[in-house]
Amino acid sequence: MFKKILIANRGEIACRVIKTARKMGIKTVAVYSDADRNALHVRMADEAYHIGPSPANQSYIVIDKIMEAVKATGAEAVHPGYGFLSENSKFAQALAAAGVAFIGPPVGAIEKMGDKITSKKIAQEANVSTVLGHMGLIEDAEDAVKISNQVGYPVMIKASAGGGGKGMRIAWDDAGAREGFQSSKNEAANSFGDDRIFIEKFVTQPRHIEIQVLCDTHGNGIYLGERECSIQRRQQKVIEEAPSPFLDEATRKAMGEQSVALAQAVDYASAGTVEFIVDGDRNFYFLEMNTRLQVEHPVTELITGVDLVEQMIRVAYGEKLSMTQDDVTLTGWAMESRLYAEDPYRGFLPSIGRLTTYRPPSEVAAGPMVTNGKWQGDAAIGKHAVRNDTGVYDGGEISMYYDPMIAKLCTWAPTRAEAIEEMRHALDSFEVEGIGHNIPFLSAVYDHEKFMSGNMTTAFIEEEFPDGFDGVTLPDAALDRIGAAAVAMYRVCEIRRAQISGRMDNHEHVIGKDWTVTLSGRVLTAQVEADREGATVTIDGAAFRVEGNWTPGQSLAKLLVNGDPLVMKVALISAGFRVRYRGADLTVRVRTKRQAELAALMPEKLPPDTSKLLLCPMPGLIVKIDVNVGDEVHDGQILCTVEAMKMENNLRAEKKAIVTKINAVAGDSLAVDDVIMEFE
Incomplete structure (x- = not known):
C-alpha cells in the first residue's frame, strides 16, 4: 500500500481524504495557498506545502505547482478530491510521467467521459438515451443565440469541463442566451481553466438522479445505488439523499447496469458517478459522467457502509474490488445538507468573514458497516447516525476565493421520515455565527410538505420560493x-x-x-x-x-x-x-x-431609505460597470457584475431611474453595503 499521498485540494474534501488515509495508516501531504495558510486541512495533514497566491488559478489549478509539491514531499500518489484538477487529463498525464499514481480513473476515461461534449457522443454511440442539444463548441454570444433557437428554449448553457454548478446558466430567450454564454464562459475559465461551452435542451420538471459506480483495473465494476439530487439552486445541489424516494427497484437496476456498462466501455477504474435526468414516468436520460468523487458521496457511504475514498486508494494501488454486486445492500436512508456561506435573506449571495462561532452537532457513528467487502448485517445498525464533513473551525475564516461550502451535514436512520427528523434536530443544534449561512433555509426545506412527501423536481426551490427566502412563519x-x-x-x-x-x-x-x-x-x-x-x-x-x-x-x-x-x-x-x-x-x-x-406605546423604529442607492450585497470584486453617470436605467437592467467565491453575480435595477453617481470601478474590492452607485 502507498506510504504517503498528497491531496491536491482544500477544504472539507481534503479533510475527508486525510481521515481515511489516517485510518489506512497512510501519511498525507496538504497543499495550501496564501489564504489557506491556517486552514483545517493544513492542520490535519502530516505535512503541508505552500503552492502560491490565494486565487485558485494561481495555486490549486496550476499543474506545475502541484507537481513541484509532489516532488518535494516524495508523495507516491495524489488524490484530487473534486473540482480543481480532479477531471484534468493533463494533470493525470503529468503524474503518470513522473511515476506517481493518480487516485482516480485512467487518462483515457477522463478524456472520454470527463469532457461533457465527448461523453454525450460516446453515450449516443452506446445507445444511451441522451438529452437533445448541440455537442459542438460555441464560438461567441451570437452563435449561442443561433444554436439556442435551433435547440429550442429553454436551454442549458454549460461548461464542457464544468461541475458543481459552476459555468451553468438556463436561458429562456435570446437575451438570456447572450448573457448566460458570457457568464458561463467567465466562470468556467476561472474555476477550471477551460472556457469551452456547449448547449443542450433544458428539460422542465425533471428529477436529478445519479448512480455511483466503482470499477477496478481488472475489469470488475459495480454500482452502489443512487442519489437523489433534485433540490438545487442555480444548478448547484443543496440537499441530497440516498436512496431516491422516486425510483422503483426495476428502474434502479436498469440505471445501475447501464451506468456500469458505460463506465466499462471506456475502461473506467475508480469511483465515478453517472448522472441522469428522470421524468415523471421514470424514463431516464444520460446527462454526464463525473470522473471523480462526488461532493455528495457520504450519503452513499451511509446506506452501503462502503468507504469510497478507501476503495479509490485501493484501486489506484492495483487491488481488485473486494465485493461484487451481490454484496451491495442498501440499508436505511441518508440525508445530506450542504451548509453554504451565503445569506438566504440577501438572495443567497456569498458571505465571507470570520466564523466567530462554529459548533456543529456531535457526530454519531451508526448505520450499516462493511468489513473486507462484506456487509455486517443488522448487528451493525444503530438507531441513527450524524456525520459532519467540514474544512473549517471555530475562529477560522471563510475566504472570497473559493467555493462557499462550510460543511456537509449528514444523517442516517432506518426510514426516510426518521432520517429527515434527525436532520431537523441536527440543524437546530448547528451553531454558526459571524457570517451569513443557509441553515434557516435548509430547515425550511425539511419542513416543507412537498419535500417530506418526496414529490419534488429540480424546480422545487424556484417553484416553492419564487420570491426568495425571507424566513419561516411558524404555526x-x-x-x-x-x-x-x-x-x-x-x-x-x-x-x-x-x-x-x-x-x-x-x-x-x-x-x-x-x-x-x-x-x-x-x-x-x-x-x-x-x-x-x-x-x-x-x-x-x-x-x-x-x-x-x-x-x-x-x-x-x-x-x-x-x-x-x-x-x-x-x-x-x-x-x-x-x-x-x-x-x-x-x-x-x-x-x-x-x-x-x-x-405598546413606543414608536416603531423605521429603517433608513436606501431606495436610491445600489449597495454591494456581499464582499466581492467589481468585474465591470455596465452604465454611466446620466444613463436612464430600467427595471431588470444589468448595472454591474460582482464576483465572489468563483461566481459572477449580475446586479440589476429594481425600477426606472437615472444614474447620478458611480462610486466604484472594475477591479475594486467592496464590502457588504458599500455604495456602488446612486440614482434619482
Missing part, C-alpha cells in the same frame, strides 16, 4: 411551545439577576408569576409555576411542562416541552431573547403586564 402550536420555553428561561435569568442584587429572600414575590409574551405578532398571557425539575407554564389556558438545564449565557437551549425535544439557538436581548428555530428568526419579549402596556 401557532410551535410559537406556543417557544413562548412557554422563553418564559421558563426568562424566569431563570430573573433569578440570576435577583441573586446578584441580593433580593433572593423572597424571589417568587420579587420575580412574579404573571407574564406577557410577544412573538411573531402574537401577544400571549402566561403564568409560571416552578419546582426543582422545571417549570409549568400556562399560556392562554394550555399548560406546557418545560424541563432542561439551560443557564443564562448558553447559546443553545436543549429543552423538553411536554416531553418532546425543543432545541433553539438563543441570545439574550432586552426583555427577552432572539430565538432561531426551524428556519424562523424571532424576537421574543417577556414582560410584566405593566411593561407590556408601556412597550
Whole structure:
C-alpha cells in the first residue's frame, strides 16, 4: 500500500481524504495557498506545502505547482478530491510521467467521459438515451443565440469541463442566451481553466438522479445505488439523499447496469458517478459522467457502509474490488445538507468573514458497516447516525476565493421520515455565527410538505420560493411551545439577576408569576409555576411542562416541552431573547403586564431609505460597470457584475431611474453595503 499521498485540494474534501488515509495508516501531504495558510486541512495533514497566491488559478489549478509539491514531499500518489484538477487529463498525464499514481480513473476515461461534449457522443454511440442539444463548441454570444433557437428554449448553457454548478446558466430567450454564454464562459475559465461551452435542451420538471459506480483495473465494476439530487439552486445541489424516494427497484437496476456498462466501455477504474435526468414516468436520460468523487458521496457511504475514498486508494494501488454486486445492500436512508456561506435573506449571495462561532452537532457513528467487502448485517445498525464533513473551525475564516461550502451535514436512520427528523434536530443544534449561512433555509426545506412527501423536481426551490427566502412563519402550536420555553428561561435569568442584587429572600414575590409574551405578532398571557425539575407554564389556558438545564449565557437551549425535544439557538436581548428555530428568526419579549402596556406605546423604529442607492450585497470584486453617470436605467437592467467565491453575480435595477453617481470601478474590492452607485 502507498506510504504517503498528497491531496491536491482544500477544504472539507481534503479533510475527508486525510481521515481515511489516517485510518489506512497512510501519511498525507496538504497543499495550501496564501489564504489557506491556517486552514483545517493544513492542520490535519502530516505535512503541508505552500503552492502560491490565494486565487485558485494561481495555486490549486496550476499543474506545475502541484507537481513541484509532489516532488518535494516524495508523495507516491495524489488524490484530487473534486473540482480543481480532479477531471484534468493533463494533470493525470503529468503524474503518470513522473511515476506517481493518480487516485482516480485512467487518462483515457477522463478524456472520454470527463469532457461533457465527448461523453454525450460516446453515450449516443452506446445507445444511451441522451438529452437533445448541440455537442459542438460555441464560438461567441451570437452563435449561442443561433444554436439556442435551433435547440429550442429553454436551454442549458454549460461548461464542457464544468461541475458543481459552476459555468451553468438556463436561458429562456435570446437575451438570456447572450448573457448566460458570457457568464458561463467567465466562470468556467476561472474555476477550471477551460472556457469551452456547449448547449443542450433544458428539460422542465425533471428529477436529478445519479448512480455511483466503482470499477477496478481488472475489469470488475459495480454500482452502489443512487442519489437523489433534485433540490438545487442555480444548478448547484443543496440537499441530497440516498436512496431516491422516486425510483422503483426495476428502474434502479436498469440505471445501475447501464451506468456500469458505460463506465466499462471506456475502461473506467475508480469511483465515478453517472448522472441522469428522470421524468415523471421514470424514463431516464444520460446527462454526464463525473470522473471523480462526488461532493455528495457520504450519503452513499451511509446506506452501503462502503468507504469510497478507501476503495479509490485501493484501486489506484492495483487491488481488485473486494465485493461484487451481490454484496451491495442498501440499508436505511441518508440525508445530506450542504451548509453554504451565503445569506438566504440577501438572495443567497456569498458571505465571507470570520466564523466567530462554529459548533456543529456531535457526530454519531451508526448505520450499516462493511468489513473486507462484506456487509455486517443488522448487528451493525444503530438507531441513527450524524456525520459532519467540514474544512473549517471555530475562529477560522471563510475566504472570497473559493467555493462557499462550510460543511456537509449528514444523517442516517432506518426510514426516510426518521432520517429527515434527525436532520431537523441536527440543524437546530448547528451553531454558526459571524457570517451569513443557509441553515434557516435548509430547515425550511425539511419542513416543507412537498419535500417530506418526496414529490419534488429540480424546480422545487424556484417553484416553492419564487420570491426568495425571507424566513419561516411558524404555526401557532410551535410559537406556543417557544413562548412557554422563553418564559421558563426568562424566569431563570430573573433569578440570576435577583441573586446578584441580593433580593433572593423572597424571589417568587420579587420575580412574579404573571407574564406577557410577544412573538411573531402574537401577544400571549402566561403564568409560571416552578419546582426543582422545571417549570409549568400556562399560556392562554394550555399548560406546557418545560424541563432542561439551560443557564443564562448558553447559546443553545436543549429543552423538553411536554416531553418532546425543543432545541433553539438563543441570545439574550432586552426583555427577552432572539430565538432561531426551524428556519424562523424571532424576537421574543417577556414582560410584566405593566411593561407590556408601556412597550405598546413606543414608536416603531423605521429603517433608513436606501431606495436610491445600489449597495454591494456581499464582499466581492467589481468585474465591470455596465452604465454611466446620466444613463436612464430600467427595471431588470444589468448595472454591474460582482464576483465572489468563483461566481459572477449580475446586479440589476429594481425600477426606472437615472444614474447620478458611480462610486466604484472594475477591479475594486467592496464590502457588504458599500455604495456602488446612486440614482434619482
